[in-house]
Amino acid sequence: MLPQNKLTRRKYLQYTTAGIATVAVAGLGYLLSTPAANFDYKPKDINPSSADTVQFLNKSQTLDGTEIGLSYSWYVDEKIVASTRDFSTQLSSNSIGTQHRVRLSTCRGGLCGHSEKVVEVDPENDPDYPVQSFPDIRIKGVCYDAGTYYGPGADSTRRFITTERIEHEILDIANKELSCNGIRIYGSDNDRLLQCAEIATRGRFDVIALSPRYINADVDTTVTRVGEFASKCRELYRTNQHVSIIVANEATLDTRGFFEGDTLVDRNFNVGKEMSRTEWQGPLQEFLRRLVQECRNVGFEGPLSYATPFWERELPLDQFGFAYISDNHYWFSWLTEDDYVRNIVELNRFAIPYYMTEFGSVTFEGAHDYGGGGWHDYEGKKYSQQSQAESVRKYMDLFKKAISAGARIDACFWYNLADANANERDIESFALLKLNSRNQDNRYSRKKSFYAYKSYQRTA
Numbered sequence: 001m002l003p004q005n006k007l008t009r010r011k012y013l014q015y016t017t018a019g020i021a022t023v024a025v026a027g028l029g030y031l032l033s034t035p036a037a038n039f040d041y042k043p044k045d046i047n048p049s050s051a052d053t054v055q056f057l058n059k060s061q062t063l064d065g066t067e068i069g070l071s072y073s074w075y076v077d078e079k080i081v082a083s084t085r086d087f088s089t090q091l092s093s094n095s096i097g098t099q100h101r102v103r104l105s106t107c108r109g110g111l112c113g114h115s116e117k118v119v120e121v122d123p124e125n126d127p128d129y130p131v132q133s134f135p136d137i138r139i140k141g142v143c144y145d146a147g148t149y150y151g152p153g154a155d156s157t158r159r160f161i162t163t164e165r166i167e168h169e170i171l172d173i174a175n176k177e178l179s180c181n182g183i184r185i186y187g188s189d190n191d192r193l194l195q196c197a198e199i200a201t202r203g204r205f206d207v208i209a210l211s212p213r214y215i216n217a218d219v220d221t222t223v224t225r226v227g228e229f230a231s232k233c234r235e236l237y238r239t240n241q242h243v244s245i246i247v248a249n250e251a252t253l254d255t256r257g258f259f260e261g262d263t264l265v266d267r268n269f270n271v272g273k274e275m276s277r278t279e280w281q282g283p284l285q286e287f288l289r290r291l292v293q294e295c296r297n298v299g300f301e302g303p304l305s306y307a308t309p310f311w312e313r314e315l316p317l318d319q320f321g322f323a324y325i326s327d328n329h330y331w332f333s334w335l336t337e338d339d340y341v342r343n344i345v346e347l348n349r350f351a352i353p354y355y356m357t358e359f360g361s362v363t364f365e366g367a368h369d370y371g372g373g374g375w376h377d378y379e380g381k382k383y384s385q386q387s388q389a390e391s392v393r394k395y396m397d398l399f400k401k402a403i404s405a406g407a408r409i410d411a412c413f414w415y416n417l418a419d420a421n422a423n424e425r426d427i428e429s430f431a432l433l434k435l436n437s438r439n440q441d442n443r444y445s446r447k448k449s450f451y452a453y454k455s456y457q458r459t460a
Contacts, residue, residue: 033062033063033111034111034112034113035060035070035107035113036060036106036113037104037105037112037113037114037115038058038059038060038061038104038115039057039058039059039060039102039115040056040057041054041055041117041119042057043168043172045162045168045169045441045443045444046168046169046443046445046446047096047121047122047444047445048091048119048121048122049122049446050091050122050123050124051090051124053088053089053090054089054090054119054121055086056074056088056089057086058072058085058104058106060106060113060115062108067085068108069108069109070106070107070108071106071107072084072085072104073104073105074087074102074103075102075104075105076091077100077101078101078103091121092121093121093124095123096122096123096445096446096447097121097122098120098123099118099119099120100118100120100121101116101117101118101119102117102119103116103117104116120443120445122445125451126448126451126452126455128389128451129389129451129452129454129455130455131455131457132456132457133456133457133459134456134457134458135399135400135403135456136403137410137411137412138206138410138411139182139206139207139355139410139411139412140178140181140182140456140458141180141183141184141207141209141412141413141414142178142180142182142183142413142416142417142432142453143185143357143358143413143414143415143416143417144169144170144174144183144185144186144417145157145186145416145418146158146161146166146185146186146195146196147159147187147192148186148187148215149188150264151216151264151265152216152263155420156188156189158418158420159420160442161192163195163199166196167199169417169418170183170196170199170200170203171199171200173417173433174417175203175204175205176203177454178450178453179454179457179458180205181204181205182205182206182209183200183205183208183209183413184207184209184210184211184246184413185197185209185210186210186211186212186213186246187211187212187213188212188213188214188215190212190225190229190232193210193212193229194229194232194233194236197210197236197243198236201236201239201240201242201243206242207244207355208242208244209245209305209355209357209413210229210244210245210246211245211307211357212225212226212229212245213249213254214226214254215264216254216256216263218255218256218257219256219257219283219287222255222287222291223291223294224294226245226247226248226291226295227294227295228298229245230294230300231298233245233302234298234299234301237300237301237302238301241302243302244304244305244323244324245303246305246306246326247291247295247306248287248291248306248307249307249328250307250308250309250312250328251284251287251288252267252274253267253268253271257283258280258283258284259271260273260274268373271311275311281314281315284315285315285316288315288320289320291304292320292321303322303323304321305322305324305355305357306320306322306326307328307357308327308328309372310328310330310343313327313343313346313347317347317350318351318352322352323352323353324352324353324410324411325350325352325354325355326357327344327347327354327355327357328356328358328359328415329344330358330359330360330372331368331371331391331394331395331398332369332370333369337398340398340402341398341401341402341405341407344356344402344407345402345405345406348408353408353410353411354408354410354411355410355411355412355413356409356411357411357413358372358413358415359395359412359413359414359415360372360391360395360414360415360416360430361374361387361388361392361449362374362375362378362388363383363388363427363447363449364378364381364382364383364387365381365384366381366387367381367384367388367391368387368390368391374428374430375428375430376428378427381427383424383427385448386448388447388448388449389449389452390452391449392414392452392453392456395412399412414430414432414453416431416432417432418431418432418433419431420435422435422436422437423435423436423437431447432446432447432450432453433447434446434447
């Protein structure tokens with residue numbers, strides 16, 4: 001039946017044939033257009049090491065949305081290495097950040113699109129730090145920042161963090177590569193802390209210490225939020241007995257109401273004056289009792305502890321129901337080695353395990369002597385990864401000396417794995433990983449200290 005407007009059959013066929021031809025030409029145009037080559041690779045949040053298998057994932061696109069007739073060529077440093085859609089390989093490295101140029105050519109019908117990226121690779125090990133025995137300490141640990149708010153209006157220290165990054169950092173880097181069997185996860189967001197804890201339970205950790213830090217909150221707010229967090233952790237502990245909660249960290253600094261000052265920076269500035277007073281000790285002890293009681297009231301049955309700075313070590317830490325001592329124990333220039341050892345021995349007076357929940361150094365020459373205060377003493381100093389790595393060795397030697405003198409150290413945690421101090425700000429960082437950019441892909445590389453700490457291998 002002809003159309004209503006009485007077109008002749010001949011004209012009707014002409015129009016129809018022209019339409020089919022137009023569609024065919026358009027389709028051919030799509031097929032003959034230059035493909036848009038693109039790819040991604042994993043791991044990407046931290047430089048792959050020379051021992052990692054890097055996965056290169058093809059993200060090429062065509063106008064027609066199909067892969068009909070596409071061919072692929074992968075090049076590494078100008079040498080063709082594969083013609084598959086995706087490919088995986090290991091890349092060599094003789095120094096931190098060794099660069100390899102990887103290019104993908106995607107072709108169809110003689111038309112090719114190209115995409116090239118520079119992939120930085122870290123060595124598996126550093127010959128400057130040969131393998132040696134870890135001190136006779138059951139738990140080799142590292143602190144992990146899950147995202148902390150340090151001041152009014154401040155961004156989270158890990159605002160760019162993703163689930164994939166957390167899994168890679170906790171399971172692959174901390175647990176496997178550094179061979180840590182302990183992790184102290186700290187931060188200000190209860191849900192993110194719990195997420196990190198759940199991921200850690202999938203690894204081979206013997207200690208998973210969760211450390212909520214609500215910096216600049218007052219006493220009542222802190223007690224409420226710790227209770228909320230403990231409530232969220234009830235089931236996690238019941239399924240994994242390695243989980244514990246450090247109810248507060250250096251409360252005279254983190255929490256408002258004990259030392260003079262509205263912010264952490266203000267209170268830290270006043271430490272020298274405030275720690276010689278005794279008025280804060282009674283309220284602090286009552287605060288700790290409230291925290292423990294709140295955790296028990298909400299049904300958390302696991303171990304509890306509290307992380308002390310050196311000026312709080314005289315507290316009766318065995319009278320709050322804590323399962324272990326948490327001591328943030330840094331070296332300072334005014335100490336002798338005997339002083340450092342004596343401090344550990346004195347905390348062994350409590351009939352509960354001793355965990356050194358923080359030790360470490362920032363990244364400038366001589367930073368070891370500045371202890372936990374190095375982050376605000378970096379002005380005018382010379383950046384030095386070697387100095388930070390040397391601090392690792394000095395701490396290991398101190399631990400061995402303390403143990404030989406009869407001290408007991410059940411766990412130690414380097415502070416910390418990674419933070420937000422990018423590029424030139426790494427000078428004020430305690431981290432074992434260096435953040436190379438906060439404006440692009442937020443990729444970390446291993447530091448000298450990473451290899452130094454990795455070199456100390458547990459024997460059991």
